Amino acid sequence: MRQLGKVQISTWVYLLFGCLLAVVPFVYDNLSMLFLIIQIFIFGIFAMSYDLLLGYTGIVSFGHAMFFGVGAYGVSIVLERNEPTLFFLILGILVALGAAAIISFIAGVLTLRLKSHFYAMLTLALAGLFLVAAEKMRSLTGGSDGLIFTIPDFFKDRTNMYLLALISLVVIFFSLRRLTNSPLGRVLVAIRENEQRTMSLGYKIFPYKVIISVISGVVAAFGGVLYALSIRFIDTTVFAVDVTLDALLMTIIGGVGTLIGPIIGAGLIEYAHHFLSELSDVHWIFERWIILFGIVYILVVIFFPMGIAGSIKNMYMKRKHKKEAKVQQKDNQIAS
Amino acid sequence: MxxxxxxxxxxxxxxxxxxxxxxxxxxxxxxxxxxxxxxxxxxxxxxxxxxxxxxxxxxxxxxxxxxxxxxxxxxxxxxxIGRSFQITNVFPNLTVLENVRLAVQSNEKIRYQMMFHFKKYKKFEEKAMELLELVLLETKADSVAINLAHGEKRKLEIAMLLALETDxxxxxxxxxxxxxxxxxxxxxxxxxxxxxxxxxxxxxxxxxxxxxxxxxxxxxxxxxxxxxxxxxxxxxxxxxxxxxxxxxxxxxxxx
Missing domain, CATH: 3.40.50.300 (P-loop containing nucleotide triphosphate hydrolases)
Structure with missing residues (x-):
């Protein structure tokens, strides 16, 4: 790995991108575009949390929307019932993250001892349960009418909201990168690769799965919190299966097993979503953009199973190997 | 006896x-x-x-x-109690060095550390490298395990087993x-x-x-x-x- 000083070069590149993005709202003042970019940041966070399970540990979750929704509802309900002050905002965030941690812990403890499809099924069922609960508990959630609430004035400003989402994304990205590169993170990858072998090396795999399930749930809930804050309105669609499918699409298209991949995927999908919906005047098919995504998804899985980030990484590695092989060949020639 | x-x-x-x-x-x-x-x-x-x-x-x-x-x-x-497997049983998409490093890490009882970079534990990698030299696999340290020849995978198995230092x-x-x-x-x-x-x-x-x-x-x-x-x-x-x-x-x- 190439380094500059004590820090990897890639870290500098990511930080540079972060700084460039921080300047955007000051030079490019288009509200709907800013809103779109905020959504990209939020879904980037959400998709990264999904990839912790799918790409790093090999756990499939079909109900990741549940954590997103719990986060969104948690903060919304607290803010709707209280004054929109910074104190209640922070309290709301803590409630949201705490609830998500408890739910992900329970779901994990119940099913992660078993084969991974049980976790997929249980999360699917739980997410469905939360969707119904959000519709029926009208006094708390407003049912399908949703909740409208106000947030502290500071975040009503689009630029401030933008910066909040960007800083969250950058901080979460770097924390998760450290996590995945820690000894614990390496064991997670080992579990993905070969569970039985990880066990016979003396690792107990069950606690690892629960830990990562909780971390992933909490990060997803934080994505939900930002989502609710950014639109200041919330309804039951945050629990919909579509939300989970979006995270899955973003992760697969961007690149499973990388952290930058889900962010790229989030950018592509959110942008395409926005762009294709605008084209609906041209042809009715664009209103059904999900059909187009289905095709893209199938093509990606067949031709680029590693996704965008994965394919680029592969190409880079191959070139490096070729270079090394050439150097070795030269050395051999000189030696002989 | x-x-x-x-x-x-x-x-x-x-x-x-x-x-x-x-x-x-x-x-x-x-x-x-x-x-x-x-x-x-x-x-x-x-x-x-x-x-x-x-x-x-x-x-x-x-x-x-x-x-x-x-x-x-x-x-x-x-x-x-450590064992090697007859049917090759390694981590296919990780590098040879990482395969052994995971075994060393387990033996050193670093299991739930999530704050530091794994490279911080330099000695794990050094020890893994020594084991690879022992089984004559040091030139393949950076290859992905799935690309090894069958015999090389067997050697990797042995290096991983030795890393556990079992009785x-x-x-x-x-x-x-x-x-x-x-x-x-x-x-x-x-x-x-x-x-x-x-x-x-x-x-x-x-x-x-x-x-x-x-x-x-x-x-x-x-x-x-x-x-x-x-x-x-x-x-x-x-x-x-x-x-x-x-x-x-x-x-x-x-x-």
């Missing part, structure tokens, strides 16, 4: 097929024991029972005097599938461990000439039962063993 692992009436049945049939053996500490037997004799199943991959239908296993019959494979590894080594045909030129190097590694005299090695092997001069004792399994347990030279003379290998012997159950 002190025994490191003992089994008492150990049996396992898959449906109606009894793969290991009331096997009671004692394996002496710090000695080299070889397990031989024709195909389907239950050698690998016996290993799976010892290392915890399978649970016996009957009987008990004692390790250093403690009953470990109900312990998981993870716990048994931590107690000091008991269960080697399931370590040289199977290796090219002839590679076998002496691996035998050399096994010999070195044996000469140190502080580990117990149990080896499953088909190459008779290889085990004869290494082994302190040989166990012969046939149809899941212990046919003989003796010194190598006695085993070679043993008439029942000869007929088992030549196919003259028939078990009443299998006939």
């Amino acid at each position: 002190e025994h490191i692992i003992e089994t008492n009436n150990l049996s396992i049945a898959f449906g109606g097929h009894v793969a290991v049939d009331s096997l009671s053996v004692k394996i002496p500490k710090n000695k080299f024991t070889s397990v031989i037997g024709p195909n389907g004799a239950g050698k690998t199943t016996f290993f799976n029972l010892l290392s915890g991959q399978l649970r016996p239908t009957n009987g008990e296993i004692f390790y250093k005097g403690e009953n470990i019959t109900k312990k998981s494979s993870t716990e048994r590894t931590r107690m000091g 008991l080594l269960l080697l399931d045909e370590p040289t199977a599938g290796m090219s002839l030129e590679e076998v002496p190097a691996i035998l050399e590694v096994i010999k070195k461990i044996k000469e140190k005299g502080d580990r117990t090695i149990v080896l499953i092997e088909h190459k008779m000439d290889m085990i004869l001069d290494l082994s302190d004792q040989v166990m012969v399994l046939f149809n899941g039962q212990l046919l003989a347990q003796d010194s190598p030279s006695e085993i070679m003379e043993n008439k029942t063993v000869q007929s088992a290998y030549l196919g003259g012997l028939h078990d009443e159950n299998s006939a």
Whole structure:
């Protein structure tokens, strides 16, 4: 790995991108575009949390929307019932993250001892349960009418909201990168690769799965919190299966097993979503953009199973190997 | 003589097929024991029972005097029972170095550390590299394990096993599938461990000439039962063993 000083070069590149993005709202003042970019940041966070399970540990979750929704509802309900002050905002965030941690812990403890499809099924069922609960508990959630609430004035400003989402994304990205590169993170990858072998090396795999399930749930809930804050309105669609499918699409298209991949995927999908919906005047098919995504998804899985980030990484590695092989060949020639 | 692992009436049945049939053996500490037997004799199943991959239908296993019959494979590894697999069993999409590094990390008991970068633990990598040199795999350290030749994967298996530094080594045909030129190097590694005299090695092997001069004792399994347990030279003379290998012997159950 190439380094500059004590820090990897890639870290500098990511930080540079972060700084460039921080300047955007000051030079490019288009509200709907800013809103779109905020959504990209939020879904980037959400998709990264999904990839912790799918790409790093090999756990499939079909109900990741549940954590997103719990986060969104948690903060919304607290803010709707209280004054929109910074104190209640922070309290709301803590409630949201705490609830998500408890739910992900329970779901994990119940099913992660078993084969991974049980976790997929249980999360699917739980997410469905939360969707119904959000519709029926009208006094708390407003049912399908949703909740409208106000947030502290500071975040009503689009630029401030933008910066909040960007800083969250950058901080979460770097924390998760450290996590995945820690000894614990390496064991997670080992579990993905070969569970039985990880066990016979003396690792107990069950606690690892629960830990990562909780971390992933909490990060997803934080994505939900930002989502609710950014639109200041919330309804039951945050629990919909579509939300989970979006995270899955973003992760697969961007690149499973990388952290930058889900962010790229989030950018592509959110942008395409926005762009294709605008084209609906041209042809009715664009209103059904999900059909187009289905095709893209199938093509990606067949031709680029590693996704965008994965394919680029592969190409880079191959070139490096070729270079090394050439150097070795030269050395051999000189030696002989 | 002190025994490191003992089994008492150990049996396992898959449906109606009894793969290991009331096997009671004692394996002496710090000695080299070889397990031989024709195909389907239950050698690998016996290993799976010892290392915890399978649970016996009957009987008990004692390790250093403690009953470990109900312990998981993870716990048994931590107690000091390490094994290599006959069918190659590595982490396919990780580099060779990372495969071994994970084993070293487990042995150093760094399990839930999530704050620091894994490269912070430099000595893990150095130790992994030393092990790779020992099994003559150091040039492949950066290759992805799935791209290794079969023999190289076998060597990687052994390096991972050695990284665990267990008191008991269960080697399931370590040289199977290796090219002839590679076998002496691996035998050399096994010999070195044996000469140190502080580990117990149990080896499953088909190459008779290889085990004869290494082994302190040989166990012969046939149809899941212990046919003989003796010194190598006695085993070679043993008439029942000869007929088992030549196919003259028939078990009443299998006939």
